[in-house]
Amino acid sequence: MANPLEATVLVLGEQSEIFLGLLKKHFSTIYQLAHIENKEEFLKDNGAEIIAVATSNNVGMSKEMIDALPKLQIIASFGVGYDSIDVDYAKQRGIQVTNTPNVLNDCVADTAMMLTYAVARQLIQANTYVKKGQWTSSFPLTTSLSKKVCGILGMGNIGEAIAKRAEAAGMEIIYHNRTQKNHVDYQYIATLEELAKQADFLILALPSTGETQHIINANILDKMKPSAYLINIARGSVVDEKALVESLKNRQIAGAGLDVFETEPCTESPLFEMENVVLTPHYASGTHETRLAMAELVCENLIHFFNKEPLVTPL
Amino acid sequence: MANPLEATVLVLGEQSEIFLGLLKKHFSTIYQLAHIENKEEFLKDNGAEIIAVATSNNVGMSKEMIDALPKLQIIASFGVGYDSIDVDYAKQRGIQVTNTPNVLNDCVADTAMMLTYAVARQLIQANTYVKKGQWTSSFPLTTSLSKKVCGILGMGNIGEAIAKRAEAAGMEIIYHNRTQKNHVDYQYIATLEELAKQADFLILALPSTGETQHIINANILDKMKPSAYLINIARGSVVDEKALVESLKNRQIAGAGLDVFETEPCTESPLFEMENVVLTPHYASGTHETRLAMAELVCENLIHFFNKEPLVTPL
Numbered sequence: 137m138a139n140p141l142e143a144t145v146l147v148l149g150e151q152s153e154i155f156l157g158l159l160k161k162h163f164s165t166i167y168q169l170a171h172i173e174n175k176e177e178f179l180k181d182n183g184a185e186i187i188a189v190a191t192s193n194n195v196g197m198s199k200e201m202i203d204a205l206p207k208l209q210i211i212a213s214f215g216v217g218y219d220s221i222d223v224d225y226a227k228q229r230g231i232q233v234t235n236t237p238n239v240l241n242d243c244v245a246d247t248a249m250m251l252t253y254a255v256a257r258q259l260i261q262a263n264t265y266v267k268k269g270q271w272t273s274s275f276p277l278t279t280s281l282s283k284k285v286c287g288i289l290g291m292g293n294i295g296e297a298i299a300k301r302a303e304a305a306g307m308e309i310i311y312h313n314r315t316q317k318n319h320v321d322y323q324y325i326a327t328l329e330e331l332a333k334q335a336d337f338l339i340l341a342l343p344s345t346g347e348t349q350h351i352i353n354a355n356i357l358d359k360m361k362p363s364a365y366l367i368n369i370a371r372g373s374v375v376d377e378k379a380l381v382e383s384l385k386n387r388q389i390a391g392a393g394l395d396v397f398e399t400e401p402c403t404e405s406p407l408f409e410m411e412n413v414v415l416t417p418h419y420a421s422g423t424h425e426t427r428l429a430m431a432e433l434v435c436e437n438l439i440h441f442f443n444k445e446p447l448v449t450p451l
Numbered sequence: 452m453a454n455p456l457e458a459t460v461l462v463l464g465e466q467s468e469i470f471l472g473l474l475k476k477h478f479s480t481i482y483q484l485a486h487i488e489n490k491e492e493f494l495k496d497n498g499a500e501i502i503a504v505a506t507s508n509n510v511g512m513s514k515e516m517i518d519a520l521p522k523l524q525i526i527a528s529f530g531v532g533y534d535s536i537d538v539d540y541a542k543q544r545g546i547q548v549t550n551t552p553n554v555l556n557d558c559v560a561d562t563a564m565m566l567t568y569a570v571a572r573q574l575i576q577a578n579t580y581v582k583k584g585q586w587t588s589s590f591p592l593t594t595s596l597s598k599k600v601c602g603i604l605g606m607g608n609i610g611e612a613i614a615k616r617a618e619a620a621g622m623e624i625i626y627h628n629r630t631q632k633n634h635v636d637y638q639y640i641a642t643l644e645e646l647a648k649q650a651d652f653l654i655l656a657l658p659s660t661g662e663t664q665h666i667i668n669a670n671i672l673d674k675m676k677p678s679a680y681l682i683n684i685a686r687g688s689v690v691d692e693k694a695l696v697e698s699l700k701n702r703q704i705a706g707a708g709l710d711v712f713e714t715e716p717c718t719e720s721p722l723f724e725m726e727n728v729v730l731t732p733h734y735a736s737g738t739h740e741t742r743l744a745m746a747e748l749v750c751e752n753l754i755h756f757f758n759k760e761p762l763v764t765p766l
Contacts, residue, residue: 152589242595242596242597242620242621243595243597245620246568246572246595246596246597246620247572249564249568249620250565250568250569250572250574253561253564253565253568254565254569254574256738257561257562257565257731257734257738259565259569259574259575259729259731260574260575260578262730262731262732262734263569263575263729263730263731265732266717266723266730266731266732267723267730268723269718269719269723270718271716271717271718271732272716272718274467274732274737275731275732275734275737277737277738277739277742278734278737278738278739279738279739279740280557280558280561280738280739280740280741281557281561282557282558282561282740283740300619301616301619301620303619304615304616304618304619305557305560305561305564305616306557401586401587402581402586403584403585403586403587404584408581408582408583408584414574414578415577415578415581415582416572416574416577416578416581416590417577417580417581417586417589417590419572419577419590419593422589422590422592422593423571423572423592423593423594423595424592424593424594424595425594425595425597425598426595427592
């Protein structure tokens with residue numbers, strides 16, 4: 137590997153060793169704002185020099201933070217979502233923003249599929265049943281995936297990756313999206329209400345925006361079949377969690393598999409007591425391989441920026 | 452539905468309500484041997500009349516049982532495996548045997564894939580972590596499936612159904628089988644040793660026979676990578692479970708996902724204490740939809756037999 141670039145990158149928040157290690161390999165000066173005691177003083181002294189920031193979607197980048205860096209030209213974010221970054225304001229200021237799309241599609245789609253399997257086949261209960269020595273009679277019958285309707289909300293790259301897996305499992309794929317996607321063969325459903333009605337498994341794979349906030353609310357949950365499951369690997373904000381809890385309590389839907397929550401980390405919830413709910417700690421992209429690929433993509437974007445080349449994955 | 456056929460079927464063992472219900476719908480006389488107090492007397496009195504038996508692979512049909520029924524012409528078994536039925540002896544006696552292949556392929560392949568996901572992504576631990584309120588820092592990184600080598604032992608119909616799902620998850624498929632399958636594109640590996648060496652996930656999908664008994668033994672486990680996982684949805688007998696426990700204890704392999712065990716039901720095992728092991732109670736085909744399809748196929752075979760039509764799925 138070549139010497140690091142003579143360049144300064146300000147890192148926001150606590151970031152992983154993988155990510156920090158790669159940044160240090162690639163760039164001569166790395167400031168970690170989270171580890172600087174007097175942040176105000178640091179920003180006053182150095183803010184005017186900083187042209188590049190590395191952050192992640194769970195840390196984000198506010199308008200105030202952008203304002204503290206008058207010379208800022210690029211925000212390179214780790215993660216595919218960017219709801220915590222004030223992208224509009226950054227663009228007004230002429231600051232470029234990059235994210236890390238696509239490299240995490242496989243892992244996120246795997247997580248959606250795994251949660252689908254786990255709720256349908258009651259994997260958590262089955263494993264406990266065996267490991268606690270309770271397997272003396274037959275375990276109750278569970279639910280097949282094959283021939284079931286997999287309704288995907290949001291047919292972006294991640295939605296497509298989920299569809300591919302669900303199709304291989306013999307499911308019938310339907311989807312709703314703001315616009316119909318001409319390059320996919322799956323049946324387009326014009327409204328979310330209708331998608332919710334038809335789906336045996338309703339899988340959320342849409343971005344978090346102002347418009348998608350609580351898009352899954354009591355009204356939509358009411359439309360779902362009592363035998364249907366909700367799977368969310370998108371963002372917690374797209375589901376009205378209180379309404380979901382009510383719907384699960386009243387057995388209006390059969391269960392849920394959730395990787396994301398309205399408040400994260402989620403350390404307290406009525407969901408924790410529910411047997412028909414499988415929960416994971418927003419770890420869909422959390423594999424060694426994918427996190428490394430994401431960190432590499434952040435660095436590539438920054439390298440292209442410093443070399444005055446077109447960015448790899450600009451927003 | 453038409454009236455039941457004027458025909459007698461002897462049912463062996465305890466069978467599910469789904470299966471018994473369907474038999475009763477289709478045939479005028481059903482004897483459940485398990486519920487007859489004096490079995491010897493019953494067999495002496497009625498054995499000579501019985502020409503059709505319904506059983507399942509977990510109940511089986513021994514040489515002695517076959518001998519008790521001198522007029523027997525058909526054994527219709529619920530399940531795809533038939534290691535517990537003395538098929539050779541039945542054939543010698545000119546008795547036809549049927550099983551229920553293919554209708555369970557999807558569910559069994561789903562279980563293989565689910566266990567693969569669960570061990571790679573530490574699903575059991577992740578769910579516990581959230582539900583116990585332990586999610587305060589980041590959950591440790593897990594393992595991606597995409598680009599990993601999925602080594603399938605046994606490329607029958609179930610093996611193919613697994614390959615299709617694993618391929619959709621971006622895995623590279625290789626396989627070993629007694630003979631190379633010309634109709635599949637996956638890379639054939641000439642020996643099991645070599646398959647074990649190369650696989651990141653070694654998935655067992657071969658039948659239980661005299662030859663496959665303990666085919667996965669200490670020697671094969673030794674060949675596996677320390678980062679590799681063993682998945683068994685075939686039969687417990689194909690794995691030397693003691694050797695597997697040793698291999699897991701010594702971290703010679705990374706973990707295992709098992710739906711089948713040497714002794715079933717398995718109510719005691721060192722495997723129960725292992726975090727990197729996911730266990731399910733031989734329930735791969737255990738969904739409402741698939742068990743009904745299996746019961747229907749047993750009945751269809753019997754109906755064809757009584758109507759002197761070719762059997763649907765003879766062995």
